Amino acid sequence: MSKEPIRIGLLGLGTVGQGLVRLLQKNHAEYVRRLGRSVIVTHAFSRNLTRLRDCDLSNVKVGDDPMYVAKEAPVDIVVELLGGISPARELIIAALGRGKPVVTANKALLAEDGDLLFDAARKAGVAIAFEASVAGGIPILRVMREGLAGNRIEGLAGIINGTCNYILTRMAEDGLDFESALAEAQEKGYAEANPAFDVDGIDAAHKLTILASLAFGIPLELKGVATEGIRHVTERDMSLARELGYRIKPLSIAKRRDGAVELRVHPTLVPKEHLLAKVDGVLNSIIVHGDAVGPTGYYGRGAGGDATASAVVADILEIARQPGAPLSLPPLGYEPNSVQPQPIVPLRDVECAHYLRLQVADTPGVLRAITSILAELDISIEAILQKEPKGREDASVAIITSSVSEQRFNAALEKLLALKFVRPGSTHLRVEHFHGR
Numbered sequence: 001m002s003k004e005p006i007r008i009g010l011l012g013l014g015t016v017g018q019g020l021v022r023l024l025q026k027n028h029a030e031y032v033r034r035l036g037r038s039v040i041v042t043h044a045f046s047r048n049l050t051r052l053r054d055c056d057l058s059n060v061k062v063g064d065d066p067m068y069v070a071k072e073a074p075v076d077i078v079v080e081l082l083g084g085i086s087p088a089r090e091l092i093i094a095a096l097g098r099g100k101p102v103v104t105a106n107k108a109l110l111a112e113d114g115d116l117l118f119d120a121a122r123k124a125g126v127a128i129a130f131e132a133s134v135a136g137g138i139p140i141l142r143v144m145r146e147g148l149a150g151n152r153i154e155g156l157a158g159i160i161n162g163t164c165n166y167i168l169t170r171m172a173e174d175g176l177d178f179e180s181a182l183a184e185a186q187e188k189g190y191a192e193a194n195p196a197f198d199v200d201g202i203d204a205a206h207k208l209t210i211l212a213s214l215a216f217g218i219p220l221e222l223k224g225v226a227t228e229g230i231r232h233v234t235e236r237d238m239s240l241a242r243e244l245g246y247r248i249k250p251l252s253i254a255k256r257r258d259g260a261v262e263l264r265v266h267p268t269l270v271p272k273e274h275l276l277a278k279v280d281g282v283l284n285s286i287i288v289h290g291d292a293v294g295p296t297g298y299y300g301r302g303a304g305g306d307a308t309a310s311a312v313v314a315d316i317l318e319i320a321r322q323p324g325a326p327l328s329l330p331p332l333g334y335e336p337n338s339v340q341p342q343p344i345v346p347l348r349d350v351e352c353a354h355y356l357r358l359q360v361a362d363t364p365g366v367l368r369a370i371t372s373i374l375a376e377l378d379i380s381i382e383a384i385l386q387k388e389p390k391g392r393e394d395a396s397v398a399i400i401t402s403s404v405s406e407q408r409f410n411a412a413l414e415k416l417l418a419l420k421f422v423r424p425g426s427t428h429l430r431v432e433h434f435h436g437r
Contacts, residue, residue, distance in 0.1 A: 003037055006320045009075030009100075010044040011066050011091055012082040013053060016105060016132070017044070019305025020079065020312050021055040031313070035320055039313075043073040070095040077319055079312060080104040089113055096124045099324075103315040105132035105308055111206035111222045114213075118331045127327045129315035134207045135160055135284045137307030138300045139314065144214045144288060145333035151290025153215040155255035157432065158286030159279050160207045162303045163191045163198035164230050164250035168267070169280040172238045172247060178231060190282055200229035201250075201265040208252040212263055215254055215288070216342065217334040221263060224344035228266035237357055237427050240398040241269050244383050246355075247277040251432060260343040262350055269355050269400070269431040275299075287434070295434075348407040353382065353431035356401070358416060359394040359423040366421055370397060373419075377412045379404050394423045400431060 008024075010017055021041050024031070031039050044057070045066040063069070070078055070091040078095040080102060082088045088109050092102050097120070104110070110117070110133055121128040131141050135158075144153065159165050163185055170181040182199065185191035197203050205225040213220050230250055241248050246269040255262040270277040275297055279285040284302025289295045301307035318327065332339055360366050367386065374381060380402035387396040401409065413428060 005038040005040045006035070006077060006316070007040060007042045007075045008316065009069040009073045009078045009095075010041050010060075011069055011078065011080045011088075013044055013046040013062070014081065015305040016308045016312070017081045018053055018055040019309035020081070021057065021060070023306060023309045023313055025056060027313075031317065035317055037320070039316060039320065043069050043075055045069045066091050067094060070100070071098050075100065076323065077316055078102050079316070080106060081312075082106070083108065085109055085112055089117070092117055092128070093120050096120045096126055096128065099124055099126055101127040101129070101319045103129045103132075103312055103319065105130070105312060107133040107203070107206040107210060111209040111220055114210070114220045114331075118336070121326065121331070122336065125326055126324070127319045127322075128331060129319060129327065130210070130331070131315050132308045132311035134210050135286060135298075136300070136302040136304060137310045138284060138286065138298050138302060139311065140211070140286050140288075140298050141214060142314070143298065144211070145329055148288060148290050148293065148296070149333065151292045154289045154291055155253070156211060156215055156286060156288045157251055157253045157276065157434070158211075159249055159276060159284050160211075160252050160286065160302060161198055161201075161204040161250055162282035162284060163195065164201075164204070164267075165279065165284070166190050166282045167199070168230060168233065168238075168248055168250060171233070171235050172242070173280075175235050175239070177235050178233065199231055201227040204250065204252045204265045208254060208263060208265055211252070211286075212254040212261065213332050213339075216256065216261055217332065217339050218261065218342050219339055221341070221344060224263050226264040226266070226347040226350070230267045232427060233267050233429070234427060236396065237355075237429065240357060240385060240387070240396065241355065242272070244269075244355075244385055244398065244400060245272050246270060246431070247272055248429065249276055249279070251276070253432065257345055260345045262345045264347065264350065267429055269429055271433065274434060348405070348410070350406050351403050352406075353403050353433060354401045354409050355427075355429045355431050356399045356413065356416070357427045358397045358399075359425045360397055361421040361423065362389050362395045363421050366395070366397065369419055369421075370399070370416060373415045374399075374401070374412055377408055379408065379412055394425075
């Protein structure tokens with residue numbers, strides 16, 4: 001094997017890009033031991049050439065022409081860390097067209113146009129790798145593509161957005177309201193100035209799209225992901241959930257169901273004894289259920305420069321071991337012609353338990369009226385908690401139902417909200433019990 005170094009062309013010198021440069025330099029000797037040759041960044045693109053960087057770029061040619069790095073620079077692997085759809089898509093396709101393998105962390109682009117990129121890599125006969133696109137330093141894609149390849153994946157559920165998990169953790173632990181917890185997350189650098197991508201569930205939907213494709217061998221189905229953010233969760237819901245034996249977590253869920261698949265992202269009540277209920281702060285965790293092994297769990301840092309860079313390096317090393325060739329496994333772990341669409345279960349047909357908090361006037365007959373409506377629609381109550389009013393506050397009634405379709409629950413919800421004693425400010429969340437998972 002040649003002893004020439006593997007030369008990296010880096011598109012993007014943000015947090016992860018700088019983390020990659022630092023990691024390659026810090027663990028240089030380790031990578032030589034693993035690969036038999038060194039790995040160095042020789043060329044990089046930056047949108048801001050004057051910005052100070054927290055890494056040593058003295059031996060890196062940094063320029064402002066990303067297409068030069070993708071197409072012309074004398075590099076062996078192109079690493080795309082720009083994020084977003086364009087120009088990242090055009091740069092990756094250009095690199096692949098020149099026979100250069102690509103490593104990317106771009107979950108949004110993969111969720112939107114991953115099938116296009118995989119096809120371009122296949123036609124060019126070179127590799128595209130994307131471990132860093134989901135769950136940062138947790139090697140979940142490699143686990144599903146290789147470690148669990150002997151299983152039929154039945155489903156998965158996880159916390160894959162650290163920003164939302166941090167906000168809900170702070171609300172649960174210290175009684176902060178959503179806005180205060182969000183402001184703290186922004187102050188600490190966990191949330192962007194415009195946090196919509198995270199708190200509205202978009203980031204998690206992108207990641208779940210990728211996970212579901214690897215789990216079920218289906219095309220990337222972003223449009224099929226039912227997505228709900230965490231803005232409507234209140235500190236009162238956190239307190240009531242805790243009394244009922246649950247914690248509220250930002251879950252992403254994919255399941256097989258009767259020849260179809262469920263894909264959904266939403267805040268969820270999780271039994272307090274379950275592993276996912278114990279994952280706090282910015283950490284991520286994913287439970288994958290295989291038919292042979294049952295549930296397996298993965299936990300760690302889901303974001304951050306160094307954690308995400310570790311996943312990028314893993315992909316670089318895998319590609320460098322078989323230079324000039326596609327990876328031994330297809331991108332999704334299935335032969336391309338066997339990646340077939342499956343029906344997506346619409347949210348109205350999803351069956352799960354539900355949590356409902358109603359704000360009600362303190363008048364006689366409230367519980368009787370509520371339970372009568374639920375009984376009319378054959379919805380059983382698993383738990384109920386009534387809180388008397390404090391000061392000028394209305395009374396609260398919190399209910400956990402049995403498993404029921406979203407459509408039937410919504411029919412009941414419409415009738416409940418129309419009751420004359422129900423006040424504004426109610427909350428509806430879903431409950432996941434992980435039966436057999």
